[in-house]
Amino acid sequence: MSTLTTYEHPLNERIRTFLRLEHQFGQLDHFMVEDDRRTTRAAIAALLDIIAITARADVKNDIIKELDRHQVTLGRMTNQRGVDPEALEQLLGDMRRALEGIQNIPGPIGHTAREDEFLKGIAQRSSIPGATCSFDLPHFHHWLTQSSEVHQDRLDHWLHDLQPAMEGIRLILMLVRSSGSRRKVLAEGGFFQEALDPQLPAQLLRVALDAEADIFPEISGHKNRFSIRFMNAEPRGRASQHNQDVDFRLTCCAF
Structure with missing residues (x-):
């Protein structure tokens, strides 16, 4: 069985923001594992993107609204045939805890890190290419030479009011991704389009391709319609349109 590569495309601004945050949370988690100057720098860069x-003031409210909505939807499934009541109750418990954690955050999400003067200094210099060198930010350079315990303690402090958001977004996207059924489709001449049901607004498109195929999809769409154009991944220069069936x-x- 061939390996598939999956591409995702959000169909509303809320899911677009959640996907971007999920990506940066993944970067942060990855680079926090090893305590090396370069990986710690990468972790700080991901943290700055997150904050x-x-x-945006509405991010916290968006997460709360989505968790509330999903809780109501899942609650209606309690007595449905084929639903595992224990698994459902565990999921509902995870959502209640995530919702409570976000509601208990004093102020906006990421406020602790965003108002930290040390991180503000790094963020200001980060907008200039290459401007986080030791001579640009000697305070940052000094901090990077400190022990892993010092780094972890400071990161834990900065992430205190971000962790609940991380958990909430992961739960929301897990439910969204598992809500659709994968089907096999043919893009004639490398192009596919389809109308969406306005009564059941789709939030996310997922396109899975054979990993060995040297093509990728360019997806555009909104709540009513979407289109997918497959492109050849050229080794040099701009990608070109793929004209064969996919x-x-x-x-x-x-x-």
């Missing part, structure tokens, strides 16, 4: 995204797997996720 920039969460600076078999792929499509999932329209709506929860």
Whole structure:
């Protein structure tokens, strides 16, 4: 069985923001594992992106609204045939805890890190290419030479009011991704389009391709319609349109 590569495309701004935050949380988790100057720098860069995204006042409310909505939807499934009541109750418990954690955050998400003067100094210099060198930010350079315990303690402090958001977004996206059924589709001449049900707004498209195929999808769409154009991954220069038929797997996720 061939390995598949999956591409995702959000169909509303809320899911777009959640996917970006999930990506940066993944970067942060990855680079926090090893305590090396370069990986710690990468972790700080991911953290700065997270606090920039969460600076929008509506991010906290968006997560709360989505968790509330999913809780109501899941609650209606309690007595449905084929539903595992223990698994459902565990999931509902995870959502209640995530919701409570976010509601208990004093102020906006990421406020602790966003108002930290040390991180503010790094963020200001990060907008200039290469401007986080030791001579640009000697305070940052000094901090990077400290022990792993010092780094972890400071990161834990900065992440205190981000962890609940991380858990909430992971739960939301897990439910969204599992809400659709994958189907096999043919893109004739490398192009596919389809209308969406306005009564059941889709939130996310997932396109799975054979990993060995040297093509990728360019996806555009909104709540009513979407289109997928497959492109050749050229080794040099701009990608070109793929004009052959393409078999792929499509999932329209709506929860």
